[in-house]
Amino acid sequence: MGDVMEDLSSITPTNECEEHVFIAARHMLKALGASKNVSNDLRRLLADVDIHLSRRTNITETVLDGTREVEERLKLAQEKVMRWESNRSMIWASGHEEASEYLQAVYEIQRLMESLRSSPSSSSGKQKELLDRAHSVLQMAMERLELELLHILAQNKQSFEPEYVSFRSCEEDFVSDVSIVSTEDESIGDTSRRDSSGTESENHIVDLVHPDIISYIKSIANVMFASHYDQEFCHAFTNFWKDALDEYFFTLGIDKLSIEGLLKMEWNCLNCKINKWIRAVKFIIRVYLAGEKRLFDQVLGEFGSVYSTCFVEASKGSMLCMLNFGEAMAIGTRRPEKLFKLLDMYEVLADLLQDVDSLFSSEIGSFIRTEFHELLMKLGDTVRATFMEFGHEVALYPSTNPCNRGVVHPLTKYVMNYINVIVEYASSLNLLLGGVQDGAELVPFDQNISLDNFCPLAHHLRSLMSYLEHNLDKKSRLYKDSSLKHIFMMNNLYYMVQKVRVSKLVTLVGGEWIREYTAKFQNHATNYERGTWKPVLSLLMDDENKTRKSILKERYRSFNISFEEVYKNQTGWFIPDTELRKDLQISISQKVIHAYRTFIGKNSSVIDEKHIKYTADELENFLFDLFEGSPMRLHSIHKR
Template sequence: MMRLNPSYLKSYTPEAFDAMEWEALESAMALWSPHFHVAIAGVLPAERRLCVRVLAPLPPVVWPECFAKIAARIVAAFFRFADGVVAAAREPQRLFKLLDMLDAVARERDRLDELFSSESATLVAIRERAREVERALARAAAGVFYEFGLRVETHYVAAGGGHPGAVEAGHVPKIVRYAVNYLKCLASDDYRGLMDTALRAERVVVGDGDDDGSEGGDREPLAEAASNVLEALHRHVEAARRVCPDAVASHVMAMNAYWYIYMRARGSELARLIGEDTMRRRYKASAEEAAWEYRDAAWNPLVRLVSGSSSGAPKAWPSPDEAREKAAAFADMLEERVRRHGVDYKIPDGDLREQIKAAAAKAVRGAYAGFLKANDRAVASGGGRRELLPVDAIEGMVRRVFDEMGDGVAAGIAGRTRSRRQSGNLEGF
């Protein structure tokens, strides 16, 4: 056993764990699971066989007590380490290693029952202690997950308004990226069953079982808990929108965030856990709503300027001077969009950017072309027609704005090479 160099087992107090750097603690927790397996599957059975063989000439009660003393010293080190992990601070990054430890104990349950049979009261006590450790690890895992959900819920408040710079540029908030990938990992085959078991056990402990036949009682605890975290992310995004001074940036950020949640989960175990239809209704729909609000705030002012309404229906202005003023104001507004839009706002997802680009270019081009046709005589008088930008140039300027809203060449390539299965479409775009 000492060849494994389990020196980390000496640090088992909660204070010692909290004082450790995460990399060191992660390494220790990662070693615990395979070392525990070696101890239970290899070392202790060998010790048991040795005790039986060497002490066979003595009374039958001798070898179990001898083995119990040896086993107690070995497993005590592992159990103390587990106790320290359980009692330490509930940091979200510790959850997956906690689940690995829980899995290690659960996998050895049959061997533990076989090793520590009723031949000795001490052996029975060791077996019961192992079950207690398993339950404690499950409760700790559930507690860490609830802490994770609480931190997502309170992140915006704790951060004093989040990260204004990122929000004002329209970037996906870091907490959204972190939480979605965290949930995706939990929903994977490696952890889904373990996490669900831990949450179910916690419900039993607090007397909130779901076996009462009530509506929704058959839903997995992890599915419900993950849904709550996603709802907390939704509230976080909406809170960030409300305080962002730039309306366009707030819509871009919300659109990017909801689209990120939907596309990252789409087709994954997380989407199957929550429900593909639920993800589509909740987060794709929210992305579509934010996209429409973005287009209304950023591009519909151009449409309204030359047509007098958001519909884009052509309007003949009363006088040539007024028509030419509208054309000049349109050119100035479009130039302002071109100058700052691609610099100030980002839409990193290539598919999303292309869909909105096509919709915005179509709306602006249509309104401008209708304006020129309805006011042809007015803008042509005095040589005004020669001073106006061609319709194709207007559309090209709008499209160029969106080309500059990506995260660079890599993002563009990723968007173009994405498979059909991984692509998504905004309804109505």
């Protein structure tokens, strides 16, 4: 009998048919037990069997009742889900109540599926059927939630743009846009035009979506993650923001071009794109991506590293696009006109270094950090090489014709304006030029000047101006008139001194340099006076021996001829600086008029008034016509 009971205890109904058999068996046992022909032993056995069957029947009835409840609950949840399958309206647009009810229906399906999976009779046909049905409804709900997510994001994405987007897209950058080989254009600007627009908007994080709907997005994320549809949520959420960033690039005027395409581009066009890139990279990293990372953290932060993985996935394409642009600039030709744009790019990347390290601090974002750091180094190398190339071009820039009228050479203007802009980047260049040889072998350098106390940039700027002076000296040899050579050098060295004196350069190169170059241009002024006026004034000098009247008259006539020749030539020469011109005119006048008056006074008995061609006052006035840049002749002025 024990064996029979053991066999019975191991029996559990596995389907609805078996459940009915157990119930029928109990009725048969009760009928047999009521018979008078059954022995007491058999009656006891039948009673025991009935007890066991009763237990099994109770279990069966409980299972049946539970299954019916699950089915009923699933039916209700399914109805709530299916109601929206035929409805074109969006759930979250219909109100908070509707959205909450929908989410509760999905959570109900999750609970029922978990209950069915954990049930002792989960392998029964009915429960398998219910589980499949629940899974099908859940999948429909997940697809709908993904659609709702994208709709919420699209409808609530914030529209914003940095202030500079509405500005002109491509500024004319005077100094940086002019090649050293085109310095005949004298309209080069004197000041840096480094962009500072949009700085205020670069210092705060923006909300990419309206803050009020973040809770909606999180509720969808929570239910999809709980339903094991986390990959589907992340894919939809990430792709939306990846596409949004691509659209934003277009708004900022950033084209996704290959490195090869950028290298083939004309400089004027490329220069315009660099301007846009510089502004965009600051805003994208410091404002847009910072806001994007905050949003990803708000929505996905509680799911561990998922949020950083999704953020990197959403932003890496655009980040690499921006870095590719920088890469193209770093490997392009190293022309001097590109230096300031390269420096702008270098400085903006250096400024954003900590931002990038913070944005992509996770292991999965390490490759972006590495690419960013490497690009910064490459741009630094390119800046250094371009700066050195500029020095070589200044030293070796050729000329075949002398500069008309002895004026300031366009190369001098270009180089000094260029250097004045360089000073704006002193901090970066001191870092990049530290320990770099300046190529002083190109020109003889004043060994008496100690450079130990100067920063690297100051040392290189002194060298640059030495290269320029050396080149100007070579150009001065193109003049056939040695006096005009000195006027040319005086004009150019004076221009250099003035550019240093009134700018930040003075703090770099020091007062010693100014004194040295002031002495140089003054020396050229002195040499000019000696070369031009010493031979002329020698005709008026006293002779220890008494000179015959005829010789005195001849010397006076020769003086007038020489003076007129100088006047004819040197009124056409030009000293652009009014103060310098006036100083030289006064210096000449003092010497010439003094010698003339002395000569006329001492020889008044020989050269009477009727033979005097010009009075001292007239000569003095004539001298103030010199270096005005308009050739004049005295014979058309003289009234006698």
